[in-house]
Amino acid sequence: MALSSLGEDPTASRIQAVQCAIGAMEIPDGARDEAVKAAVIAASVKLAASDQRMSPIDRAFDQAEEALRSAQQQHTGSYWNAAVLRVRGSFIGWLRAEVSRATGEIQLSEFLSEGDPDDTPDDEREVRDRETEGIHSCSRLIDELAAAGVRIVDLNGELRGGIDCNAATHVTDADETVARDFTP
Structure with a gap:
């Protein structure tokens, strides 16, 4: 066994x-x-x-990373899905770092890239759509962090959660x- x-x-x-x-x-x-x-x-x-x-925060990140690994293993090979999975992994890493050092609210919009000056409007829109989908694919993680008290301002500008990030303990x-x- x-x-x-x-x-x-x-x-x-x-x-x-x-x-x-x-x-x-x-x-x-x-x-x-x-x-x-x-x-x-x-x-x-x-x-x-x-x-x-x-802690609920560490557990939420561990579950999100496990879900990402599972999604990567089940990935069908489309370019779009592969790109969204890469964004999802980057977002989880970025969010973990933000939670560990944040003293106030975490603005999810800060994850979105500024864009490349050489990109066409269509390229910029595609990048923004991919990043937004990557963030939305982590909605369970965001919900669990907010429930644990992490103050998160979502992409719609709504505040979720209620305590400062550094008040949470990490065991x-x-x-x-x-x-x-x-x-x-």
Whole structure:
């Protein structure tokens, strides 16, 4: 049973740690499957606990990035969709940086590019449409950030959310591994 079957997306280091822990144990023949099941259960408990400690803001970004990865894997190959997915990825990165350093409101319109002076009006409109669609494809992320209290001014000029970004806490614990808490 693979760790990815838990419904989670554990990091490669966690998978490696569990494999090392199982490999280092002296397990009698026939008991290895039980050890793997125990490791999977321990990993799922650990991942669920770390997810509960994660702030709603961090969780929203993680879910948005996972949705983007899934969309990229299911991408059909059209130029427009590929371009929108690139914008979506850039927007998520830009928004994460804005949330981490913002002291007031985040203006989503600041993400929109100024345009190239050599672009034709049609080129400018296409870029603006692509950027706008990329932002709108992240509406769930924007909704979750606003619900967590991040003050966001959307593309229509409406304020969403209610507290300053720096009032939100970000809990991360990247150094913890499943192997440390694994007990056979």
